[in-house]
Amino acid sequence: MRVIIIKKLKNENTLFFKVYIIILSIVLGTIIYGILNITFSNEQKKYMDFSSNWFYETEEVNLNEIYKYSEIKKTIPKLEHDKELFLIVKNAYVNIYIDNEFVYKHEGYNKELFGDTPGTYFIKINMLKEDSGKEITLSIDKNYEYKTGKIKKIYIGEASDFLLDFVFSGLLSIIISSMIFFLGITLIVIFVPLRIKRKISLKIIYLGLFAIAMGTYLISSTKLLQLLSGNDYLYHMISEISMLLISIPIILFLNSTFGKFCKKKSIILICLVSVLNFIICYLLHVLGISNLHETSILTHFTCISCGIYILFICVKVLIKGNSKEKQHALGFICFSLSVLLDIFIFYLGMLEEATLYTKFGVLTFLCIEGSQFAVEYIKKYKKQARTELLSKLAYHDGLTDLLNRTSFMEDMKKLKDTKTGLIAVIDVNNLKQVNDNIGHTEGDELIINVANSLKISLSEIGKCYRIGGDEFVFISTEKDIEDKFKECLSNLLKELQKYNTKDSKFITSIALGYSIINENNCIDQAFEMADSNMYKNKIKIKEKQKKLK
Secondary structure, three states, X not given: OHHHHHHXXXXXXXXXXHHHHHHHHHHHHHHHHHHHOOOOOOOOOOEEEOOOOOEEOOEEXXXXXXXXXXXXXXXXXXXXXXXXXXXXXXXXXXXXXXXOEEEEOOOOOOHHHHOOOOOEEEEEEEEOHHHOOOEEEEEEOOOOOOOOOEEEEEEEEOHHHXXXXXXXXXXXXXXXXXXXXXXXXXXXXXXXXXXXXXXOOOHHHHHHHHHHHHHHHHHHHOOHHHHHHOOXXXXXXXXXXXXXXXXXXXXXXXXXHOXXXXXXXXXXXXXXXXXXXXXXXXXXXXXXXXXXOOOHHHHHHHHHXXXXXXXXXXXXXXXXXXXXXXXXXXXXXXXXHHHHHHHHHHHHOOOOOOOOOXXXXXXXXXXXXXXXXXXXXXXXXXXXXXXXXXXXXXXXXXXXXXXXXXXXXXXXXXXXXXXXXXXXXXXXXXXXXXXXXXXXXXXXHHHHHHHHHHHHHHOXXXXXXXXXXXXXXXXXXXXXXXXXXXXXXXXXXXXXXXXOOOOOOOOOOEEEEEEEEEOOEOHHHHHHHHXXXXXXXXXXXXXXXXXXX
């Protein structure tokens, strides 16, 4: 009946825990939804869209094809007070004039390091009330002829309000990307030490490296870092380089997860292609021949190859694999399809955001793999803990936690040829009387008192064993140990006396005999002599007790 009640309580605990997790998820979801849907009323928004009605001579300009023009112009509307002009520019260099007076010039950069495009960057300049009705000119630098140059948006008003809107609009992306990045860091920090100790395989390290590379790419792709730091070239380069680092760890992780379904030659080929892609793209960038943005088509090709191969392996797993392998396959499928979909959309130019589905696919993949790994690790840990417990029980005494008789017998065999050291035999006095007159619980307490005293006094110079109900053995193989042993023996007697107070139900005392191990006295002979000396000491103690009576 008691077992049934306990099982019911455990089931109810599990149920309530699951319900609590659901409630917590709803609360967190509500908070995140509230944060992401913070909006500003039209009265609060102090900026307006300034992107339309720009002209090159008499031709109205398409800002998405700004690379076609040398300059574009527009009349500044009437300003009630000083404003700010804010531009989001991609793959184009823009200089700004107001009535032919220079007001902004794009800053220089280290072309050898960063290449010749900053990717997406932001321009903010002050516009005075006196500039109302003047002509503003955006001069497009034609030294950079990459045909994807565009001006995404132009706003006029309060830049701080626009920046706040921009940050909130990308908040979900930065949260998910940061989660992926820090999950990778966590995996590396926690599991690299375990790998060094050879307690885990490299599999989880591959997953951590993938998460770091993917998280870095996704964070830099949000453009918030460029906006906040102003270092456009650096974060654009980080974004492009991190994309080069994604393929190898995910393929190695795939091979570690589905080794029996993957062909070794295919894995080597894809990894080799990924390495060559990195070398080619990086060298072309450093040599100034073609920047990382221009060679991104090679990187996308590598990613597409990886994605298709992953899907191919996952189909094989879904057909032939077990239930556990199929769960892993679902995570890989979510990741691969999301990446392939984003690359497809990117080349169609359907959406502005290049990682819309990737971040959700990667997060789903990591959650599935993380939960699977957690379950596997907990099972492995429990199994290892059970093995260690059984091993400890095999060689340790359950009552005192000292080494037991089995351990003593094995060590005696190992030390058969030793020529130095000391062996002592210790017997607990009056254990039978305590058991018979007071109880076995107090008898166990007496044994534990003696064992604890032995640990405190002798464990630093040798090993202590409990080889019988009231019999203990101490062995040391140190040279010239006798003087040190006598000092420790004095400490042992002091430790035993601590248990003998006015309130004690029994007297804690021992009989002890020892013998030196040397060339003329092997360990077996020394043990017999120590045992004999212990009995002599026990007789002396009993005779002394009789005289006191």
